[in-house]
Amino acid sequence: MRRTPRDSAESVRKISRRGVMLGGLQLGFAGVLAARMQFMQVEQADEFRLLAEENRINLRLIPPARGQIFDRNGLIIAENAPSYRITIVREDAGDVADVIARLSTLIELDEDELNRALTEMNRSAPFLPITVADRVSWEDISRVAVNAPALPGVTPEVGLSRHYPMTTAFAHVAGYVGPVSERDLARYEDPEPVLRIPRFQIGKVGVEAKYEEILRGRAGAKRVEVNAVGRVMRELDRREGEEGADLQLTIDGRLQDYVRARLGEESASVVVMDLEHGDILAISSSPAYDPNKFVRGISVEDYGMLRDNDHRPLASKTVQDAYPPGSTFKMVTAMAALEAGVIGPEETVWCPGHLEVGGRRFHCWKRAGHGHMNLEASMRESCDVYYYDLALKVGIENIAAMSRRLGLGVAHDLPMSAVTSGLIPDKAWKLRERGSSWVIGDTVNVAIGQGYVLTSPLQQAVMTARLATGRSISPRLVRSIDGVETPSQGGESLDLNENHLRWIRRAMFSVSNNRRGTGYGSRIAEEAFRMAGKSGTSQVRNISAAERARGVINNNDLPWNRRDHGLFVNFAPFDNPKIAVSVVVEHGGGGSSAAAPINRDVTLQALYNGNPPLSAYPSKDHERIKAQQEQLSRERQIPDPDGPSRA
Amino acid sequence: MSYLEYSVKTVPAGLRKVLHLNWPLVLLLTAVASVGFLMLYSVAGGSFEPWAGPQMKRYILGLVLMFMVAMVPIWFWRNLSVVAYLLSIVLLVVVEFFGSVGMGAQRWIDFGFVRLQPSELMKFTLVMLLAAYYDWLPIRKTSGILWVIIPVIMILLPTAMVLTQPDLGTALLLVFGGGLMMFLAGVHWAYFATVFAAGIGGIATVLKSRDTDWQLLKDYQFRRIDTFIDPSSDPLGAGYHITQAKIAMGSGGWTGRGFMQGTQSRLNFLPEKHTDFIFNTLAEEFGFVGAVSLLILYVLILVFCITSALQNRDRFSSLLILGVGLTFFLYFAVNMSMVMGLAPVVGVPLPLVSYGGSAMLVLMVAFGLVQSAHIHRPR
Numbered sequence A: 001m002r003r004t005p006r007d008s009a010e011s012v013r014k015i016s017r018r019g020v021m022l023g024g025l026q027l028g029f030a031g032v033l034a035a036r037m038q039f040m041q042v043e044q045a046d047e048f049r050l051l052a053e054e055n056r057i058n059l060r061l062i063p064p065a066r067g068q069i070f071d072r073n074g075l076i077i078a079e080n081a082p083s084y085r086i087t088i089v090r091e092d093a094g095d096v097a098d099v100i101a102r103l104s105t106l107i108e109l110d111e112d113e114l115n116r117a118l119t120e121m122n123r124s125a126p127f128l129p130i131t132v133a134d135r136v137s138w139e140d141i142s143r144v145a146v147n148a149p150a151l152p153g154v155t156p157e158v159g160l161s162r163h164y165p166m167t168t169a170f171a172h173v174a175g176y177v178g179p180v181s182e183r184d185l186a187r188y189e190d191p192e193p194v195l196r197i198p199r200f201q202i203g204k205v206g207v208e209a210k211y212e213e214i215l216r217g218r219a220g221a222k223r224v225e226v227n228a229v230g231r232v233m234r235e236l237d238r239r240e241g242e243e244g245a246d247l248q249l250t251i252d253g254r255l256q257d258y259v260r261a262r263l264g265e266e267s268a269s270v271v272v273m274d275l276e277h278g279d280i281l282a283i284s285s286s287p288a289y290d291p292n293k294f295v296r297g298i299s300v301e302d303y304g305m306l307r308d309n310d311h312r313p314l315a316s317k318t319v320q321d322a323y324p325p326g327s328t329f330k331m332v333t334a335m336a337a338l339e340a341g342v343i344g345p346e347e348t349v350w351c352p353g354h355l356e357v358g359g360r361r362f363h364c365w366k367r368a369g370h371g372h373m374n375l376e377a378s379m380r381e382s383c384d385v386y387y388y389d390l391a392l393k394v395g396i397e398n399i400a401a402m403s404r405r406l407g408l409g410v411a412h413d414l415p416m417s418a419v420t421s422g423l424i425p426d427k428a429w430k431l432r433e434r435g436s437s438w439v440i441g442d443t444v445n446v447a448i449g450q451g452y453v454l455t456s457p458l459q460q461a462v463m464t465a466r467l468a469t470g471r472s473i474s475p476r477l478v479r480s481i482d483g484v485e486t487p488s489q490g491g492e493s494l495d496l497n498e499n500h501l502r503w504i505r506r507a508m509f510s511v512s513n514n515r516r517g518t519g520y521g522s523r524i525a526e527e528a529f530r531m532a533g534k535s536g537t538s539q540v541r542n543i544s545a546a547e548r549a550r551g552v553i554n555n556n557d558l559p560w561n562r563r564d565h566g567l568f569v570n571f572a573p574f575d576n577p578k579i580a581v582s583v584v585v586e587h588g589g590g591g592s593s594a595a596a597p598i599n600r601d602v603t604l605q606a607l608y609n610g611n612p613p614l615s616a617y618p619s620k621d622h623e624r625i626k627a628q629q630e631q632l633s634r635e636r637q638i639p640d641p642d643g644p645s646r647a
Numbered sequence B: 001m002s003y004l005e006y007s008v009k010t011v012p013a014g015l016r017k018v019l020h021l022n023w024p025l026v027l028l029l030t031a032v033a034s035v036g037f038l039m040l041y042s043v044a045g046g047s048f049e050p051w052a053g054p055q056m057k058r059y060i061l062g063l064v065l066m067f068m069v070a071m072v073p074i075w076f077w078r079n080l081s082v083v084a085y086l087l088s089i090v091l092l093v094v095v096e097f098f099g100s101v102g103m104g105a106q107r108w109i110d111f112g113f114v115r116l117q118p119s120e121l122m123k124f125t126l127v128m129l130l131a132a133y134y135d136w137l138p139i140r141k142t143s144g145i146l147w148v149i150i151p152v153i154m155i156l157l158p159t160a161m162v163l164t165q166p167d168l169g170t171a172l173l174l175v176f177g178g179g180l181m182m183f184l185a186g187v188h189w190a191y192f193a194t195v196f197a198a199g200i201g202g203i204a205t206v207l208k209s210r211d212t213d214w215q216l217l218k219d220y221q222f223r224r225i226d227t228f229i230d231p232s233s234d235p236l237g238a239g240y241h242i243t244q245a246k247i248a249m250g251s252g253g254w255t256g257r258g259f260m261q262g263t264q265s266r267l268n269f270l271p272e273k274h275t276d277f278i279f280n281t282l283a284e285e286f287g288f289v290g291a292v293s294l295l296i297l298y299v300l301i302l303v304f305c306i307t308s309a310l311q312n313r314d315r316f317s318s319l320l321i322l323g324v325g326l327t328f329f330l331y332f333a334v335n336m337s338m339v340m341g342l343a344p345v346v347g348v349p350l351p352l353v354s355y356g357g358s359a360m361l362v363l364m365v366a367f368g369l370v371q372s373a374h375i376h377r378p379r
Helices: A009-043 A045-056 A096-106 A111-123 A138-146 A167-174 A182-187 A206-210 A212-216 A253-263 A291-296 A300-308 A326-340 A375-381 A384-394 A396-405 A427-434 A440-447 A457-469 A498-513 A545-550 A596-608 A619-635 B003-007 B016-020 B023-043 B052-071 B074-079 B081-098 B118-136 B145-163 B168-185 B189-208 B219-229 B238-251 B278-311 B315-339 B357-375
Strands: A057-062 A076-089 A129-136 A154-163 A177-179 A201-203 A220-226 A232-239 A247-249 A268-274 A280-286 A349-351 A354-357 A360-363 A371-373 A478-481 A532-538 A565-572 A579-585 B100-102 B105-110
Touching: A009 A045, A009 B168, A009 B238, A009 B278, A009 B315, A045 A057, A045 B238, A057 A232, A076 A096, A076 A138, A076 A167, A096 A111, A096 A138, A111 A129, A129 A138, A129 A154, A138 A154, A154 A291, A167 A206, A167 A253, A167 A280, A167 A291, A177 A291, A201 A206, A201 A212, A206 A212, A253 A268, A253 A280, A253 A596, A253 A619, A268 A457, A268 A596, A280 A596, A326 A375, A326 A384, A326 A396, A326 A440, A326 A457, A326 A498, A326 A532, A326 A565, A349 A384, A354 A384, A354 A440, A360 A384, A360 A440, A371 A375, A375 A384, A375 A498, A384 A396, A384 A440, A396 A440, A457 A498, A457 A565, A457 A579, A498 A532, A498 A565, A532 A596, A565 A596, A579 A596, B016 B052, B016 B357, B023 B052, B023 B278, B023 B357, B052 B357, B074 B081, B074 B118, B074 B315, B074 B357, B081 B105, B081 B118, B081 B145, B118 B145, B118 B168, B118 B315, B118 B357, B145 B168, B168 B189, B168 B315, B238 B278, B278 B315, B278 B357, B315 B357
Parallel strands: none
Antiparallel strands: A057 A220, A076 A129, A076 A154, A177 A201, A220 A232, A247 A478, A268 A280, A268 A579, A349 A371, A354 A360, A532 A565, A565 A579, B100 B105
């Protein structure tokens, strides 16, 4: 082996020189590394610390408990009932398919819900609980809990879900809640984060929707530490939210329930208004639906049935439907005429059965004519010609102005969905909307509540209330919010002549209590509670010339959906008015036969605060009313405190 | 002067050699390895399993190997240089055909008790071969064109094989390590200037080859380059790792968040926290103070290597020590640059600290050679 001197001066020097040079470079680079450390860990430390905190700390919202809704006596209308669901945590379950197979032997699992759960499970982190069965019964939950050892990863969970114990009675008033939709989110400029919680529910219809912000409360929040895959390691701190405020409605649940039972399957509306504060004591649209079905997510079949029903259970007829008021409008025409001074109470108009106006003949409902008519007689017998004559004297503008003073043609501020303003036509309106000028015939039609004029059952009640009190009383549906009473809607004086009001009330009294009155059949026998009312019949079909020639066809010969609507309004007791009631029975025929009996029953229920004694009714009705009370007591959810009858 | 002549009287023999070991170096290595144990214990959530325990056993094995290698005279190892190099080449070929695939690259052979990465071995056998080559080559021929081409082939052969695995990080370490060995041996400046210029051209070519038929790097390697230049370009993919690594590093501040209190590593935001990114855990939990301390330990190891090399009048020993030190430097410099966002993520572990068997054993054997050269230096 060849050996040469290794320690020659030159080679050592060269290695030394370059070795030192390279060593210097290495140290220099180490200096760069140290500078970088200093930059990141000293200069930028705060920034990075913040990023690290953002990484690990997650803000989780705690959904607030929704406020409850009560009636005026504390009866629960909407509550948060515990609802049970079953969840599976994938990582705890191990063999998910096996666990689900075992679970399905214990309880019934919905195929669709299960498939959705399995998809969700595969997509999300293994430690997140996935709901496999929602709204399971307490028995099912117990069965699962007992078998817990055989079901790893399966947890029965309890949550709160909206429940409406009165089911259909308050469907149109309280409305219902449902999951937040994209459309709901789009309504808000900057939607609260709590709305984005999966399965969070907000009010969709009615009071639930109108008082959403108050009922919802404010979400709490907790800060949790999470790891890189989002698993919660621990809770750092929490800020409790604010529960939603409770609402108390002005409605008397017992009366509301009675009205629901009384209306049955009839397509009808009832509004009962208190005359002191304008409290709505009952507001019922029939038929109704069960709001609980909507909370759960209504099935397509169920929804289809509601939608296609010709009695329109989804519509809140009391506030969103407007009908021609028919003869119930005659008080308005008369009041306008009295205030304008164009007629006195005892002045008479000759009714030959028709009136010629502008070359057209306007008929009275009574072909033979009523003869000489004064205010009281015309109201009592509902003579049309008298009001044609009044309208021609006072003019449409005066009638329209009086209508608005009495609460027609304006949308009342009620927290229900789609409150209509109805329609009170005048010259400007017709020119604007119909493009033609007002003709005298239009005025004649309006005089008896036909033609263009439209009012809702609620407006009818307000009108009656204002006539009964002379004050601009308005409806109030919410009595208190979170224990704080809302202002009374009793209203100021309407500045109507007290004598004029008295004459009108007197005429209405006569409708119900005079032997010749259209409402005499449905009078109240109890002297202290006698009512004053007015019937109305609003035509659904146009009467053809041929029909007119043949005379009026009996309503019962027509198909249901072409029959007239029957209307009746009243206030009671006449001597000391406490309530106003408005009833509309769709396609029920004449107001005095279809609606007035309902007015009487509801009025007595409200005034007696329970089933009235049979003595309150005329003696010929006792048998029928007794049978009716017995039948209704079986259908009512809230039993009458004193049994079916006090008689 | 025969080697018998230059060794017999002056070089310590028998157990006396233990006294002549470079003890400060042993202590420094142990100190660095201990930092590793501490961090592996921490990232396991305060447990010796699964990393800290095995790592300690391997270190002890490495220490034993180092002593054994150190006891054998350096000229024996010099004579084995060619064999070691060829063996490494063979293993690289074997790994190409029979190796196990990890992270998309063929890298290691499983021997049961240890997974050997031949590319790790190659880094040091190349250093040995080049040191032996320049020891053998008469000094005046050092810069002759033929004598330059031979070591270049020695470097490029394993580099090419490593690249096909593909392992860009190791390939770069081989080229840099080999090239700097030639520089240390005294090859003329002009060659390096030429290569430097060619290198720039080469990089430009590689970058240009992207999305063409003759693309020179795999897509993921290009993406790593993209991510390095702008980590936010891929915040949820590869960029997520480097971003989280930087957050871990920076959030440590001056003194760190405390032992086992680093949220980034404890909550798994930090990727590969027991291997490539272990430095970030250290930096997060012990802050700037801890990070710089480790850097100082590394630098001290370098300083002791360079001092030892400069004291050594044997050309092979001197080159070998400098070469091992240089490779060691490249390891930690590339790793730290990478985890601090100064270099692309190329998968180079932090020497003696990152969890990994063969890297540690090979490194300890290499330091065994350094010790042997130190003990058996001409006096």
